[in-house]
Amino acid sequence: MKGLRLFIPPFAPDQSGAAGVFCELGGLTVIVDAGGCAGNICGFDEPRWFSSRSAIFSAGLRDMDAILGRDDKLVAKIADVSRKIESNFVAIIGTPVPAVIGTDYQALKRMIGKKTGLPVMAAACDGTRLYDDGAGEAFLELFRTFAEDSQGPQKGLTGLIGAAPMDLGRIGRQELIRACTGASRQGQFPAAEEYLAYGLGGDLDEIRRAGQAEHNIVLSPSGLAAARYLKDRFGTPFTAAYPMELIPEREKILQEALRRENERILIVHQQILACSLRDEISRRRERAGAESARVTAASWFMMDPACMQEGDLQLQEEDDWTELVREGGYDLIIADPLFMRAVPDYGGRFVPLTHFAVSG
Numbered sequence: 001m002k003g004l005r006l007f008i009p010p011f012a013p014d015q016s017g018a019a020g021v022f023c024e025l026g027g028l029t030v031i032v033d034a035g036g037c038a039g040n041i042c043g044f045d046e047p048r049w050f051s052s053r054s055a056i057f058s059a060g061l062r063d064m065d066a067i068l069g070r071d072d073k074l075v076a077k078i079a080d081v082s083r084k085i086e087s088n089f090v091a092i093i094g095t096p097v098p099a100v101i102g103t104d105y106q107a108l109k110r111m112i113g114k115k116t117g118l119p120v121m122a123a124a125c126d127g128t129r130l131y132d133d134g135a136g137e138a139f140l141e142l143f144r145t146f147a148e149d150s151q152g153p154q155k156g157l158t159g160l161i162g163a164a165p166m167d168l169g170r171i172g173r174q175e176l177i178r179a180c181t182g183a184s185r186q187g188q189f190p191a192a193e194e195y196l197a198y199g200l201g202g203d204l205d206e207i208r209r210a211g212q213a214e215h216n217i218v219l220s221p222s223g224l225a226a227a228r229y230l231k232d233r234f235g236t237p238f239t240a241a242y243p244m245e246l247i248p249e250r251e252k253i254l255q256e257a258l259r260r261e262n263e264r265i266l267i268v269h270q271q272i273l274a275c276s277l278r279d280e281i282s283r284r285r286e287r288a289g290a291e292s293a294r295v296t297a298a299s300w301f302m303m304d305p306a307c308m309q310e311g312d313l314q315l316q317e318e319d320d321w322t323e324l325v326r327e328g329g330y331d332l333i334i335a336d337p338l339f340m341r342a343v344p345d346y347g348g349r350f351v352p353l354t355h356f357a358v359s360g
Helices: 014-022 036-045 063-068 071-084 096-101 105-116 131-146 173-185 204-212 221-234 250-257 271-288 318-328 337-342
Strands: 028-031 055-058 090-093 120-123 157-161 194-197 215-218 238-240 264-268 294-299 332-335 349-352
Touching: 014 028, 014 090, 014 120, 014 131, 028 071, 071 090, 071 105, 090 105, 090 131, 105 120, 120 131, 131 204, 131 221, 157 173, 157 204, 157 221, 173 194, 194 204, 204 221, 215 221, 221 238, 250 271, 250 332, 250 349, 264 271, 264 318, 271 294, 318 337, 332 337
Parallel strands: 028 055, 028 090, 090 120, 157 194, 157 215, 215 238, 264 294, 264 332, 332 349
Antiparallel strands: none
């Protein structure tokens, strides 16, 4: 049944993904809601909220504010806060309420910019889409707003797009760069001397330098739209890949995937991680002289056609998942443990691969 969930929790929504992109960039982030969506972001979907400072506010919409569309009150609140807190920009993030009343985000951006004198970005989230949609919109807004014209690429400079806790979990900037450096030395990533980890422990100067990057690596589907924008604007090529070093218990996963010949394996995660893990399984099997496994990548989130192989699947409903597992004949499933609650009769092998956004 469409929308019915009996076992799998609701996933992190688009406003949480957008807020995660802006979190560490020194801006003033305003969730246009009555308080509940901002509370969910700070309490559940943003792990950095507990260990670092970030100016995330709720618009505090009351019933009549929403009914009458009192944008002037919201603008006045933001202007007041901007005078008290030093900020590089204002980011307004939508929720179901502004979506229902048809909020004009372009008008809001003009009004807020005039009152504050700050650059203003908007992510028109509506709470019905998933985190990667919101994150993708936020990444695109960042580069459109702050990426500066460039005289050409700087040799060895590589950008990392799509790095946010929803996909990386609690992995920090240095750990990410170390893993990408290792992948580069092993020939899985293009050679690089310096990394710009957009939105993860960096600042707006990295966004401004985006046009200087010689190459971009897209770590999750939420970064694909921004990578294509940068390619169109600056000619920057990109590779969609995820470093193996960042996958929890990767050796256990790989050992299990290499145990037997002629197996059917299902990997469920964000698309780029799942496809990168499939490629690594194929490489290891080839080195071991083993027969290739039939590995399917599936995701509840974005599935970009350019990254898909034959048989890859986009999941929508809980019923899709239960039918896939019961009829797919998979010998091994690699997925978040929460998914397995819906298929208690699965008789094959299972290896957990946590996805932070699934528990939202």
